[in-house]
Amino acid sequence: MSPFADWIGVDWGTSNLRLWAIDAQGQVRIERSSDQGMGRLTPEQFEPVLLNLCDGLLDPARTTPVLICGMAGARQGWAEAPYLPVPVTLGALGTGGVAPLITSPLITVRILPGLSQATPADVMRGEETQIAGFAALHPEFDGTLCLPGTHSKWVTLAHGTVRHFRTVMTGEMFALLSEHSVLRHSVGRNIAGDTLDEAAFIRGVLHALDAGETAFAALFALRAESLLNATPSSTLRSRLSGLLIGIELAATRDFWSGHKVTLIGAGPLTTLYARALSELGSTPHIEDGRDLALCGLHAAYPHMFEP
Incomplete structure (x- = not known):
């Protein structure tokens, strides 16, 4: 078995980040975490922090895809990933990302977008990937999701489409x-x-x-x-x-x-x-939110990196 990741998924929050090294069969081979969240970094620090956390996971003979969700895509983060307005089908996350400037030949990076609501004005960033993971596991769900936290999110989800939400x-x-x-x-x-x-x-x-x-x-x-x-x-x-x-x-x-x-x-x-x-x-x-974030990254990956 290769010691290198086929691709890497990252959930980059304000305070911490979590990284998963995914093998060619889609299984998590290694999980790592760091306290180098978005709130502690300037835009030019994201790439070296990511490369440090990827130590030993990158094949020097190829460019490894890295898919990121969360606050790395905020206005104060690495590169702003524009919000997708609701109502939105969560499969669209994989087509709405942004590619930050990269200097290393070892990685290619895409950052997933957040969601926005015009009336009443509201935004989310990071939670949408957990919601996408839930929708991938429960495509027929029609009801409400609540994501408790510092800023709790209440979301109306119907058959994979976010109708509206409240923070x-x-x-x-x-x-x-x-x-x-x-x-x-x-x-x-x-x-x-x-x-x-x-x-x-x-x-x-x-x-x-x-x-x-x-x-x-x-x-x-x-x-x-x-x-x-x-x-x-x-x-x-x-x-x-x-x-x-x-x-x-x-x-x-x-x-x-x-x-x-x-x-x-x-x-x-x-x-x-x-x-x-x-x-x-x-x-x-x-x-469990951790498992759903990983599932959401899995769901978005083919739209981002595979033809």
Whole structure:
């Protein structure tokens, strides 16, 4: 078996990147990762970072194709890959990429595009490849995808076509409120091994759904409870999470209420969304985002590099 990759897939995020060396049979031979995300690099640094991570994987006798999704295609990244406007069939991702300037003869690079929405204005970059991977595995799916994260994405997907989507900055709001607002004195810091106060989390979710337009006013009550009732910070942190996810669910009710829902992600955050939706009568299915990103790259590769 050749020690070299037939082609290489890369998911290049803001903070990290993940690389897969794919063999001639389409199987992952080696997986590598790095903390050299887009946010730490200038455009001229992307190529050397990529080549360093590809060490030992490139055949010196040929040019190896490299297919990249994610923030390398952002305006602040390696080379801007224009957005494809929705509605869009996800097979079009493989025809909408951009080729950055390369100096090495060892690689040829294509960066996949993101998706955009005109009304209301919205964009995504990186998640579309996970969605494409999901669509490749479930071509008949007709329902809603939710991708929890710093900027959660809610997506209407019908038979491989993204109809519309909505972004909610819940994760970023949680970080800002818990680390940089007056609430930081009450909710404490997240420490590895901390357990969720599930009852407090669910109370937060239900309060936000019931409170409607007054839900935002419940946030300062967390500070008051710590001062007046000495409520533990772990309880208040769990309730803050519940309130913010509940506010998000109230703002996206048209996506999940009465619809088939799949959550794309992994870890505690995805579990929280599943728990909240289950409390509201939905029964979401969960798919691993890492596997779907790789599947999406596989689906796009023939359109990018094969005749």
